[in-house]
Amino acid sequence: MKTTKEVSVVLPCLNEEESIGQSIETIQKVFSQNKINGEIIVVDNNSTDGTSEIALKYPIKYIFESNRGYGNAYKAGLKHAEGNLIIMGDPDNSYDFNDIPKFLFHLQKYDFVIGSRFLGKIKPGAMPHLHRYVGNPGIRSMMKILHGVNPSEPSTGFVGIKKELLEKLNLKQQGMEFSSEIIIKVHKIGATVKEIPITYHIRSGKSKVKPLSDGLRHARYLIKEAF
Numbered sequence: 001m002k003t004t005k006e007v008s009v010v011l012p013c014l015n016e017e018e019s020i021g022q023s024i025e026t027i028q029k030v031f032s033q034n035k036i037n038g039e040i041i042v043v044d045n046n047s048t049d050g051t052s053e054i055a056l057k058y059p060i061k062y063i064f065e066s067n068r069g070y071g072n073a074y075k076a077g078l079k080h081a082e083g084n085l086i087i088m089g090d091p092d093n094s095y096d097f098n099d100i101p102k103f104l105f106h107l108q109k110y111d112f113v114i115g116s117r118f119l120g121k122i123k124p125g126a127m128p129h130l131h132r133y134v135g136n137p138g139i140r141s142m143m144k145i146l147h148g149v150n151p152s153e154p155s156t157g158f159v160g161i162k163k164e165l166l167e168k169l170n171l172k173q174q175g176m177e178f179s180s181e182i183i184i185k186v187h188k189i190g191a192t193v194k195e196i197p198i199t200y201h202i203r204s205g206k207s208k209v210k211p212l213s214d215g216l217r218h219a220r221y222l223i224k225e226a227f
Contacts, residue, residue: 007031007038007104008083008163011091012073017050019204023091024058030100042091043077045069070208071178075171086166090157094126094203102196103160111165111191114151114183115158120197127200130211139180139218146226149187152195155179155218165191176214177221184225 009027013020024040031038040060044052045068056062065076074088085107089095095115106113122132139154156179168189173181186193 005082008081009087010077014045015049019093026097043073045073069174071173092203095158110194113160114195115198116153116195117200121199177217
């Protein structure tokens, strides 16, 4: 008989061989220490390094998504999530998966939990000045002006969401603007939201963020969704 998982942790990966093993092991430890009946879903977004070989050494659910894009990776992985509660996080060592119990605690009361780097701590060198003082504030301003939404953190890579809410969102975006889409749509349907402080660390490996093109994709989405 198939056992439904309590929690699914979905990890989108593009060339994360330096950090995927550590991320999986940290999540496994969190599951064990907190007696969580959980699963780990690794979505390989067509990596060209050793990400898949490392991930497949562990008892995880492995999904291959050839169409690159942050949103494409998440949509592929979320289709296979069994958990009633879902954690979405970047496995590049920039987020501490030991914080998962905090997300799960707040998901008992709220539908959507945002890990906010801006309410918490950003380690020196973890976020480029362009992202910290231009990109993120710009996205946040557009969310407020166009959608009446004013999160402290508009593009976090660490969130928790109830599966029943996720199924109502009809998420479509393919790239980094996926993070804006989920926040906007969660607020549109009137779901309850909680922001919690997290610490943002220097990532392992090369960042996949393309400031200009990703910023424009966010802007286009926010304008289109508003009208």
